[in-house]
Amino acid sequence: MRTILLSAFAAASLSLATVPATAADYDIVIRNGRVMDGAGNPWVHADVAIKDGRIARIGKVTGKGSREIDAKGRYVTPGWIDMMDQSGAVLRENGGAENKLLTGVTTVIAGEGGTPVPADQIAAYFSELESKGIAVNFGTYYSATQARREVIGDKGAAPTAAEMVEIRRKVETAMNAGTMGLATALIYPPGSFQTTDELVEIVKAAAPCQAIYATHMRDESAGLLDGIREAIEIGERAGVKVEIFHLKAAYAPRFGQMMPEAVKLINEARAKGIDVAADMYLYPFAGTGLEITAPTWVYENGFEAAVALLKDPAARERMKKDLAAGPQPGWTNMVYSAGGWDRVVLANPHNPKWEKYRFQSIAAIAKDVGRDPADVAWDIMLEALPKRAVALYFMMDERDIETGLKQPWVSIGSDAGAAPVYGKIDGLGLPHPRAYGNAARTIAEYVKRRPVLTLEDAVRKMTSWPAARMGLNDRGVLREGLRADITVFDYDKLDDRASFAEPTISPVGIDYVLVNGQLAVDGGKPTAARPGMVLKGACAPAADS
Incomplete structure (x- = not known):
């Protein structure tokens, strides 16, 4: 009898092993979470089921997922959206963007300085990113200054009428390739040489594509309000939306005073x-x-001529007088x-x-070497070339950050790129902590602490807004389809950790x-998946969804 029972059990086991497992209903089901x-x-208690890259169901999910995640x-x-990213070039080198993902970011919008390729190569650049694979969704602006530089170089002269036609043609090419708008960084030459009227004419070329004019304004310090007025004027005259990059009141003599005035000005425009x-x-x-x-x-007269001036003792004396005189037009x-x-x-001398x-003030370095701080700064800059020596400028106040952050029309942007090596x-x-911590800090510092x-x-500031x-109508909220x-995050454990002293944690x-x-x-932990998409603007050729 025992032999018969064992034979029957073995037969049943063999039968069970050969029956195909029940196919999963979904790819992933996230269960028991606080769904916001x-x-x-x-938030509400709910499950979220995912199939074929989309949200298939939210609520009580009875079907099974190939992967089940308990989010109790x-x-x-x-997924969180970084509205001012700097990853346009580095994603060609490392599409993993691990430092972005580990701060909760799934989509990045880059392009303050434009694209890493000329206008006529942008379509191929997008194809390159897609073929190599990227872990985050990626969209980018083209740059009005980039278009200018492609046509007339980096000198301060105004473009001729014929050159302006070619500049606008560059913009149209970039928009048709799928860039999301036009950016400027007017604090930096040669962008600082572009006039308001010139920018209006350039930005108008992007208007038919539902473009955004996004700007690192001409002045974020003593002339902050004038910088905002110019940005608003350009958008209004060109017929486009305006995005002010990294809004700040970066002027120590008026900490706590200028940000409320800036907010008032923007609210009046809205x-x-x-x-x-x-x-x-x-x-x-x-x-x-x-x-x-x-x-x-x-x-x-261009960067090469600037390098010569920066080496000239007489020119340096004039520069030092300008530094002492304060902000200038x-x-x-x-x-x-x-x-x-x-x-x-000093953050990175590249020398x-x-x-x-590193991480000492220019004043402290100058004292140690027995030289004028300006001379030290310019020597560090010159000796880093062709790389860019960078510094941290402690020029904002937490009162102003809080005032700006409270505004419903403010989103979150890191002004930082993915890391080539995690x-x-x-x-x-x-080495700024915003590259590793900015998105998580929004909650850890300004909600929890x-x-x-x-x-x-x-x-909301990192998602639906x-x-x-x-215009990302297929993401940013949790909705079926x-x-x-x-x-998915643990609120009690969430901590941004990256700091001035340890910026890469x-x-x-x-x-x-x-x-x-x-x-x-x-x-x-980051996976090896590269599921990101290139997100394109309204004038891009229609693509499969």
Whole structure:
């Protein structure tokens, strides 16, 4: 009898092994989460089912997923959008964008300085990204200054009528390839030489494509309000939306005073029907090259001529007088605006000679070597060439950050790139914590540690609001049928961690990140998946959805 029973059991086991397993209903099911839709609504307990890259069901999901994730106690939100990214070049080298993913970001909008290729190569550049594979969704602006440089170079002369026709043709080519709008960085030469009227004519070429004019304004310091007025004027005259990059009141003599005035000015424009908004990174120090410490006139005849002037002792004496005089028309004077050389900190000298001074102020370095701070800064800049020596400028105040962040039309942008190698500084070569922490900091600092925002609004600023702003109608909220860009995080554990002293540490508390329905972060670790898409503007050729 025992032999018969064993034979029957073996036969049954063999039968069970050969019966195909029941096919899963979904690719992934996230269960038991606190689902926050991104539109500003409170969370609800629900499951989220994903199939073929899209959200298939939200609610009580009875079907099974090929992968089941228990999100009990965690928040399930749309993937976070970085509205001012700098990854356009580095994604060609490393499409993994691990530092972005691990701060909850699934979509990046780049292009402050334009694209890493000329206008007529943008379509091929997009194809390259798609064929190599990227882990995040990627959209970009083209640059009005880039178009100008492609036609007339980097000198300060105004374009002729014929050159303007060619500049506008470059813009049309870029927009038809799929860029999302036109950007400027008017604080930097040669952009600083472009007049308002010139920019209006260039931006008009992008208007038929529902473009956004996005700008690093001409002045974010003493002339902040004039910078905002110019941005609004360009958008209104050209017939496009306006996005102010990294809104800040970077002027130490008026900390706590200028940001309320800036907010009032933008609100007045919006009340008149002008579509203007802004993004912010959430640190009280900026990061950019040391070349910005020289007055704009130095660059009037191009960069090579500027290098010669920066080596000329007589020219340096004139530059030092300008530094002492404060902000001037067309030049922010970031040293004066920050409060002096003791608030300008060397971040990356790109030269072993100066490496020991990394994260020391220019004033402290100058004292150590017994030289004038301006001379030290310009020597570091010149000795880094062809690389760009960069510094941190401590020129913002937390009161102003909080005032700006509270505005409903402000989204979140890091002004940082993906890292070529995870755990190292970003593709800009700038060791600023915003590259690893900005998005997570929105919640960790301004919801948890300080009650500046509600959690619902913090999530909205990184999801539905930027998606609506950029016309990304298939993502940014959790709705059935939309793209499954999803961030799952533990609110109690969430901490941005990256700091001035240790800028390349990723947050904790972000457990799962899905991009177009695939796990790009699994259990807090990046995967090898490359599910990102190139997101294109309205004039791009129709593509399969």
